Amino acid sequence: MNGTVELIIDGKPLELPTIVGTEGEVGIDIATLRNKTGCITLDPGYGNTGACKSAITFIDGEKGVLQYRGYDIAELAQKSTFIETAYLLIYGELPTTTELTEFSALLSENQMLHADMRFHFDAFPPSAHPMSILSAMIHASSSYPSPKTHGKPLSESFPYHAARLISQVRTIATSSYRKAHGLPMSYPKSNLKYTENFLHMMFSLPGEEYEINPEIVKALDLIFLLHADHEQNCSTSTVRMVASSQANVFASASAGVCALWGPLHGGANQAVLEMLEEIHREGDDGTKFLQEVKNKTGNRRLMGFGHRVYKNFDPRAVIIKEQCDKVLAQLHKSDPLLDIAKKLEEIALNDEYFVSRRLYPNVDFYSGIIMRAIGIPMDMFTVMFAIGRMPGWVANYKEVMDDRESRISRPRQIYTGATLRSYKPMAERA
Numbered sequence: 001m002n003g004t005v006e007l008i009i010d011g012k013p014l015e016l017p018t019i020v021g022t023e024g025e026v027g028i029d030i031a032t033l034r035n036k037t038g039c040i041t042l043d044p045g046y047g048n049t050g051a052c053k054s055a056i057t058f059i060d061g062e063k064g065v066l067q068y069r070g071y072d073i074a075e076l077a078q079k080s081t082f083i084e085t086a087y088l089l090i091y092g093e094l095p096t097t098t099e100l101t102e103f104s105a106l107l108s109e110n111q112m113l114h115a116d117m118r119f120h121f122d123a124f125p126p127s128a129h130p131m132s133i134l135s136a137m138i139h140a141s142s143s144y145p146s147p148k149t150h151g152k153p154l155s156e157s158f159p160y161h162a163a164r165l166i167s168q169v170r171t172i173a174t175s176s177y178r179k180a181h182g183l184p185m186s187y188p189k190s191n192l193k194y195t196e197n198f199l200h201m202m203f204s205l206p207g208e209e210y211e212i213n214p215e216i217v218k219a220l221d222l223i224f225l226l227h228a229d230h231e232q233n234c235s236t237s238t239v240r241m242v243a244s245s246q247a248n249v250f251a252s253a254s255a256g257v258c259a260l261w262g263p264l265h266g267g268a269n270q271a272v273l274e275m276l277e278e279i280h281r282e283g284d285d286g287t288k289f290l291q292e293v294k295n296k297t298g299n300r301r302l303m304g305f306g307h308r309v310y311k312n313f314d315p316r317a318v319i320i321k322e323q324c325d326k327v328l329a330q331l332h333k334s335d336p337l338l339d340i341a342k343k344l345e346e347i348a349l350n351d352e353y354f355v356s357r358r359l360y361p362n363v364d365f366y367s368g369i370i371m372r373a374i375g376i377p378m379d380m381f382t383v384m385f386a387i388g389r390m391p392g393w394v395a396n397y398k399e400v401m402d403d404r405e406s407r408i409s410r411p412r413q414i415y416t417g418a419t420l421r422s423y424k425p426m427a428e429r430a
């Protein structure tokens with residue numbers, strides 16, 4: 001690539017510079033296109049559009065590569081923890097012992113919700129979906145600024161906001177679960193680490209402490225770590241879009257939760273389990289269901305399969321599949337839904353429909369099965385994804401705020417509606 005490309009519009013050439021990323025990715029810089037030609041580009045779903053430059057996460061979907069700040073996901077999954085990885089994503093480097101201790105202390109300091117937040121919880125009906133509670137409570141959180149950050153510039157207050165979001169998303173999630181199940185709120189314990197505390201806050205009952213199983217802690221910590229960031233996906237782009245208007249980090253993260261909720265994105269882990277349950281209820285082993293998917297009966301999809309970016313395999317799915325087998329073996333769980341999942345996977349990976357469209361299991365295909373084995377209810381699955389993704393959202397928010405060249409995000413459109421016409425009085429409309 002020689003550094004420029006030529007675009008010819010109506011016979012007139014326009015030279016556009018190319019930009020090459022540190023991993024060799026090439027983009028065409030079209031920033032001058034509209035000013036010079038009056039044209040815009042059209043790319044529904046943004047499959048070919050780079051919306052920003054970012055130094056946080058690198059993905060090569062063809063090769064199944066995922067790196068956080070230059071570290072391979074498989075190496076982080078093996079050697080790091082969710083909290084260390086969160087620090088890496090937000091601040092760009094692996095923490096020293098002191099930095100990690102300080103970060104953990106800040107997380108502990110910020111884990112409790114403001115006492116008045118309970119009134120917000122109380123106002124939700126028992127049937128409220130935990131994702132709706134999560135987005136609303138994160139947003140509400142911005143109305144209760146910590147005295148340590150009040151009136152301070154973002155450069156000084158950011159570490160507190162970041163810690164508060166990462167820590168409180170866990171507290172909000174477990175509180176919403178306990179409210180829905182009529183259980184009293186439970187409080188974090190200072191001797192437990194992040195993921196252990198999550199399990200304790202979810203499942204400890206009055207007079208009956210949840211017994212921490214290291215294999216379960218490891219599996220859940222891994223699920224959080226594998227979800228911690230994923231480049232410019234729907235929710236992260238939403239966070240960046242909101243941040244570009246200079247809205248605060250709570251508003252931006254809350255918008256991320258809303259974008260994540262849909263079944264084509266974070267909601268897929270819940271949708272996978274719903275699909276497996278439906279197949280099981282109908283007494284199918286997956287064969288009939290797959291035929292319906294291929295026939296596009298009712299626009300059915302094999303949930304947990306396919307990815308906009310990964311076209312050979314999802315590296316997170318490979319790691320999590322291994323962990324899934326370990327957890328189920330450790331808990332001595334046989335699960336008919338797992339048998340169906342295995343059958344679906346086996347057929348789909350050898351079926352022309354899926355092979356020709358390059359559809360492979362994604363991370364959500366297995367994460368739901370692990371969470372079910374741990375005892376996490378299905379409507380909490382996407383909340384778990386949000387807990388994991390929070391460091392990525394925070395890191396992307398920071399990147400937008402630190403970028404002196406950042407402009408408000410404002411895409412264009414190709415208008416396809418009616419052309420100019422005159423207002424018709426009511427009597428003439430028929």
Ligand code: ACO
Pocket residue numbers: 045263264265266268293300301302303304305306307308309357359362363364
């Ligand atoms: N099952 C059956 N067919 C599928 C699936 C699927 N899961 N995914 C894509 N296809 C088919 C489409 O019907 C289409 O077929 P056609 O060429 O005959 O029309 C073709 O594959 C291309 O599909 P697109 O929708 O254009 O692919 P896109 O990249 O836009 O979608 C997505 C990616 C949304 C992930 C899609 O694969 C999907 O819906 N998967 C199921 C939901 C899911 O698991 N989402 C989680 C994604 S990972 C994450 O967010 C963490």
